Amino acid sequence: MSISAAVSDALAAGRPVVALESTIVAHGLPRPRNLDAARSFERLLRDAGVTPATVAVVDGVARVGLTAAELERIAEDPSVVKLSARDLAPAMALRVTGATTVAATALLAARAGIRVFSTGGIGGVHRGAARSFDESADLVALAGLPITVVSAGAKSVLDLPATLERLETLNITVLGYRTNRYPGFYLADSGLPIDWRVESAEDVVAVMAAQDALALHRAVLVANPLPAERQLDPRLHDRVLAEALAAADQRGVTGKGVTPFLLAYFQEHTGGASLEVNIDVATGNVVLGGQIATAWARRERSSATA
Structure with a gap:
């Protein structure tokens, strides 16, 4: 694994760092908008005094923090593959270039010592999982990594009630950021309740510190909803989702190809x-992630001098 000089220096100095996934860049957004968005995410953090650490595998090297050229390659090269945690070792051994999912990004970021990771939406339990056993590796990965993940919930194309049940089973703490309702990615409110609500970045950091004190090496998920006025129209969302699921089933799309297919269908329809x-979802999570990382760095510095 290669940690960029900027990220390494920030971590050594106790400055805030936020990890960013690269799958949203390579497979979640269309070209050329994807590169513009990726640059914007990094710029938002730098402007806030936070070091961005976009994660990917480049020619077999797991990189935490990309150069401008590497970020362009991830965004523009159609041969870039999608890598979950289980794919990292083969990709490294075979010198593949790939974009990292939530599971892979969280793993590499945690190995580098990064405590905060911002993404759009996490993976979860797929609809019909009772028959297919189709469940994102994100959930299992986060059950064993001490990292705080800021997202707008799980993607609304998933089975959200089942996803929340699995998060509970895996003892992964879910915090609603200024909300008692679990967000549904495109929607501000999925209709599902959250047990724990926090009001500030400092509240999140207090939970992180308490988990450390208990040696609970699990992720903290911060569910950060879009403002209701910026969400996708719920009626349009529900109609397109039903059509997208039917189209995926008809075309036999399965496994890690499902989410990119559904997101592309949503964009088109x-x-x-x-x-x-x-x-908007990813931008809001990047901003909040920067605030949490800043509060965490401040707490760590205070603890070191106490």
């Missing part, structure tokens, strides 16, 4: 509205 929501 919502007239691009879902794309704007997707970018």
Whole structure:
């Protein structure tokens, strides 16, 4: 694993760092908007005094923190593959270039010593999983990694009630950021309750510190909803989702190909509205992740001098 000089220096100095996944860049957003968004995410963090650490595998090297050229390659090269945690070792051994999912990003970021990771939406339990056993590796990975993940919940194309049940089974703490309701990615409110609510980045950091004190090496999931006025129209969402699921079933799309297919279907059949929501979701999570990382760094410095 290679940690960029900027990320390494920030970690050594106790400055805030936020990990960013690269699958959203390579497979979640269309070209050329994806590169613009990736640069924007990094710039938002730098402007806030936070070091961005976009994660990917480049020619077999797991990189935490990309150069401008590497970020462009991930965004523009159609041969870039999608890598979950289980794919990292083969990709490294075979010198493949790939974009990391939530599971793979969280793993590499945690190995580097990064405590905060911002993404759009996590993976979860797929619809029909009782028959297919189709469940994202994100959940299992997060059950064993001490990292705080900021997302707008799980993607709404998933079985959200089952996803929350699995998170409970895996003892993964879920915090609603200024909300008592679990967000549904494109939607501000999935209709499902959250047990724990926090009001500030400092509240999140207090939970992180308490988990450390208990030696609970599990992720903290911060569910950060879009403002209701910026969400996708719920009626449009529900109609397109039903159509997208039917189309995926008809075409035999399964496994890790499902989410990119559904997101592309949403973009096409919502007239691009879902794309704007997707970018808004990720942007809001990057901003909040930066605030949490800053509060965490401040707490760590205070603890070191106490």
